[in-house]
Amino acid sequence: MPSRPGPGLGPTGGEPRGGAAASVPAIAVENVTVHYGDVRALDAVNFSIAPGRICGLIGMNGSGKSTLFRTITGMIRPDRGTVTLGGMTPARARSAGAIGYVPQSEEVDWAFPISVRDVVMMGRYGHMGPTRRARAADRAAVAEALERVELTDLADRQIGQLSGGQKKRAFVARGIAQGAEILLLDEPFAGVDKRSEATITALLRQLADDGATVFVSTHDLNALPALADEAILLMRSVIMHSTPTEILKPTNLARAFGLDVLNPGTAP
Numbered sequence: 001m002p003s004r005p006g007p008g009l010g011p012t013g014g015e016p017r018g019g020a021a022a023s024v025p026a027i028a029v030e031n032v033t034v035h036y037g038d039v040r041a042l043d044a045v046n047f048s049i050a051p052g053r054i055c056g057l058i059g060m061n062g063s064g065k066s067t068l069f070r071t072i073t074g075m076i077r078p079d080r081g082t083v084t085l086g087g088m089t090p091a092r093a094r095s096a097g098a099i100g101y102v103p104q105s106e107e108v109d110w111a112f113p114i115s116v117r118d119v120v121m122m123g124r125y126g127h128m129g130p131t132r133r134a135r136a137a138d139r140a141a142v143a144e145a146l147e148r149v150e151l152t153d154l155a156d157r158q159i160g161q162l163s164g165g166q167k168k169r170a171f172v173a174r175g176i177a178q179g180a181e182i183l184l185l186d187e188p189f190a191g192v193d194k195r196s197e198a199t200i201t202a203l204l205r206q207l208a209d210d211g212a213t214v215f216v217s218t219h220d221l222n223a224l225p226a227l228a229d230e231a232i233l234l235m236r237s238v239i240m241h242s243t244p245t246e247i248l249k250p251t252n253l254a255r256a257f258g259l260d261v262l263n264p265g266t267a268p
């Protein structure tokens, strides 16, 4: 993974202002098509995201958001097209610890007997070697990550005994402890109250200010301007990739959702 972009990249985004590393997209998806049997979940998806940006992913149920995340992380291999992360294949980026993934809640076994601290420690596995024995540096990174997401007091709780927002923060902490340069979050605001949503939004902004690239799916359209520098409207392929303001224009949302989702009363 190229080193994180330095001060050449503005904290709230903006185009990279030079430097070879800054010209390599953090996430590049080229012509990606994915099928599940006969179902075409993604169809010739194309876009790229520059380092240090927060990009929102918007689309109706079944539009392919989770499939796109799984393809970017390398869990799914596309039938056609390529994904590159900082110039690397997903497999290489994963083994380099460059991708952090916060899955949808339904994908996690919350009954698994593991503490919050241990979940965050999983982010350090790539740093530990085959013995997976935590060293002082690993424990310090976990403690710092827990502090950043304000979960230090709950570190010894079983992971399933957290609230929805706290669970999301635990997984964000795993990505922080890992030192992930690309963070993918699938619906981090689902089942989360406004306060936790604001905490997570502020945290993601800090991570992006530090150079991380954040790609986040959400159904909460009203949260988009505060959350993201740019956004993608997905419906099997990219309908639009622009600023949140542009994406949220009713005519554009109608292209993805087929109705005026922000002002349902005014829908034709």
Ligand SMILES: Nc1ncnc2c1ncn2[C@@H]1O[C@H](COP(=O)(O)OP(=O)(O)OP(=O)(O)O)[C@@H](O)[C@H]1O
Binding pocket: 036, 037, 039, 040, 041, 059, 060, 061, 062, 063, 064, 065, 066, 067, 068
């Ligand atoms: N394992 C699977 N086998 C078959 N079809 C699948 C599978 N997973 C997803 N699909 C289908 O692929 C399409 C895209 O699904 P995906 O889960 O990526 O959408 P999504 O945008 O994440 O939806 P949601 O907002 O409901 O989470 C849908 O038509 C879905 O039914």
